[in-house]
Amino acid sequence: MIEFKNVSKRFGTTVALEKFDYKFEQGKIIGLFGPNGAGKSTSIKMIVGLNRPDAGEVTVDGKEPRISRANIAYLPEIDHLYPWMPIKQAARFTSTFYADWDETKYNELLNFLNLDPQMKIGKISKGQRAKTKLLLTVSRRAPYLLMDEPLSGIDILTREDIIDAIIKDYREGEQTIIISTHEIAEVERLVDEVVFLDKGRVKLAGSADELRAERGHSLVETMKEAFRNVNQ
Amino acid sequence: MSTNKMKMFFALYTKDMRESIPEITVVAAVAVILNGIFYLRVIRPEAAGDSNTQLALIIPVLMVMGLAVFLPLFSSFKLLSREWNNNTVYFIMALPVSGAMILGSKLLALLTQYVVGTLIAGITGLILVWNVIPELMNLISGQPHGFSVVLLLYSLSAVFLVYLISISFFSQIIGRLSSRFSGLITGGVFILTLYIVGKINDLTSNLNIRMFADWYTTPIGSLLTANLMVLVTAAVIFTLAVVVYNKKVEL
Numbered sequence: 001m002i003e004f005k006n007v008s009k010r011f012g013t014t015v016a017l018e019k020f021d022y023k024f025e026q027g028k029i030i031g032l033f034g035p036n037g038a039g040k041s042t043s044i045k046m047i048v049g050l051n052r053p054d055a056g057e058v059t060v061d062g063k064e065p066r067i068s069r070a071n072i073a074y075l076p077e078i079d080h081l082y083p084w085m086p087i088k089q090a091a092r093f094t095s096t097f098y099a100d101w102d103e104t105k106y107n108e109l110l111n112f113l114n115l116d117p118q119m120k121i122g123k124i125s126k127g128q129r130a131k132t133k134l135l136l137t138v139s140r141r142a143p144y145l146l147m148d149e150p151l152s153g154i155d156i157l158t159r160e161d162i163i164d165a166i167i168k169d170y171r172e173g174e175q176t177i178i179i180s181t182h183e184i185a186e187v188e189r190l191v192d193e194v195v196f197l198d199k200g201r202v203k204l205a206g207s208a209d210e211l212r213a214e215r216g217h218s219l220v221e222t223m224k225e226a227f228r229n230v231n232q
Numbered sequence: 233m234s235t236n237k238m239k240m241f242f243a244l245y246t247k248d249m250r251e252s253i254p255e256i257t258v259v260a261a262v263a264v265i266l267n268g269i270f271y272l273r274v275i276r277p278e279a280a281g282d283s284n285t286q287l288a289l290i291i292p293v294l295m296v297m298g299l300a301v302f303l304p305l306f307s308s309f310k311l312l313s314r315e316w317n318n319n320t321v322y323f324i325m326a327l328p329v330s331g332a333m334i335l336g337s338k339l340l341a342l343l344t345q346y347v348v349g350t351l352i353a354g355i356t357g358l359i360l361v362w363n364v365i366p367e368l369m370n371l372i373s374g375q376p377h378g379f380s381v382v383l384l385l386y387s388l389s390a391v392f393l394v395y396l397i398s399i400s401f402f403s404q405i406i407g408r409l410s411s412r413f414s415g416l417i418t419g420g421v422f423i424l425t426l427y428i429v430g431k432i433n434d435l436t437s438n439l440n441i442r443m444f445a446d447w448y449t450t451p452i453g454s455l456l457t458a459n460l461m462v463l464v465t466a467a468v469i470f471t472l473a474v475v476v477y478n479k480k481v482e483l
Contacts, residue, residue, distance in 0.1 A: 011411075048326050050483040066478075070328035080322035082247070096243040097327050099235045 083122025248341035300349030331477035
């Protein structure tokens with residue numbers, strides 16, 4: 001379980017998180033939604049240990065995030081892979097660090113995502129880079145999969161491939177997936193739970209099905225409603 | 233799939249070595265071209281026995297050696313800052329490894345670059361000198377402890393490079409703690425650390441000379457002490473860099 005206990009974080013005068021208090025339950029797909037600057041990326045980076053709270057505490061299975069990195073597969077929004085590496089070499093490099101690397105899954109996904117292992121990461125299209133990042137992240141059998149804007153700037157067909165790849169090997173009840181995104185409509189069918197963040201605080205949270213039933217419309221409409229009310 | 237720390241370190245080292253290839257190539261190319269040009273000029277019959285021409289040999293040898301010695305220091309700035317500039321820092325910082333492994337692999341890659349570079353410079357230089365001034369080699373081998381002194385001087389230069397690279401890493405990591413003026417802070421910390429360590433070194437050197445006066449009078453003794461002192465200083469600064477990286481660096 002991932003737990004945020006009254007976590008606050010500022011970057012200069014900008015508030016990223018303000019007394020963020022939430023437990024991400026094990027074995028679910030959780031959508032972390034909200035407008036720009038809501039604190040989605042900061043929250044995810046804190047779970048990986050790339051950011052540290054100014055106040056409060058973040059724990060992964062009761063331990064400090066840095067200690068739990070071996071159990072976390074992280075897909076950042078930016079291109080973070082070495083551009084001179086071919087996909088095959090990047091996979092071999094990544095696999096050295098993680099005991100949960102699954103070579104069979106890697107080969108299956110490589111075919112599924114239609115990627116050539118000889119292609120150099122710096123020379124492929126943005127969509128192919130997004131697929132490569134996903135390939136290297138999802139080829140692990142990590143208990144926690146964190147994805148920060150996995151669909152950002154990606155065309156509609158590639159988006160479908162990416163979502164299908166996420167669903168393909170998801171182990172319900174065993175693996176926890178946190179997806180931070182603006183593209184709520186695209187991932188609506190995926191998520192079990194949602195957390196709407198606004199200015200670093202939890203604006204609305206709960207089961208996706210319950211929220212839909214309670215409010216009688218989609219999560220996109222729920223977000224619009226929630227944030228319109230704030231701004232009025 | 234099994235993982236172990238040695239494999240992880242080797243993977244990081246190999247990656248960092250791959251990024252050092254351009255510098256090694258530059259040293260090799262300059263060494264061959266520069267020494268080759270001088271060699272061809274010096275072996276002309278009209279230049280034979282000319283002491284001025286022979287003395288001029290020192291120019292390419294020193295130039296190539298200087299390049300081989302200082303290029304790894306410049307590369308240390310490139311190797312670390314590139315991780316931030318290319319956003320690959322998101323990849324390495326998310327790995328289940330400590331800062332000691334990340335910075336250690338880079339340090340070893342730079343040291344390898346130094347050894348390979350100086351070997352190339354040394355071998356090409358020796359070929360040049362051997363052919364033109366054979367008596368110089370006899371002069372070195374005729375000295376008591378001649379080769380031991382040369383070896384200790386070489387190891388001192390390598391240890392000194394480790395010391396400079398440690399300061400480079402430390403200052404860059406301090407610079408990365410700020411989102412603004414990172415380069416300026418890096419430069420300031422680099423100079424300030426060199427100054428402070430220099431001052432501390434002056435004090436401890438005087439103390440050592442008084443305590444181990446006899447030991448210091450022999451070239452081997454003083455070189456060994458210098459090696460040890462620089463190595464300890466480098467280890468302290470490197471450890472500081474690792475601690476700051478592990479505890480303070482954020483993205």
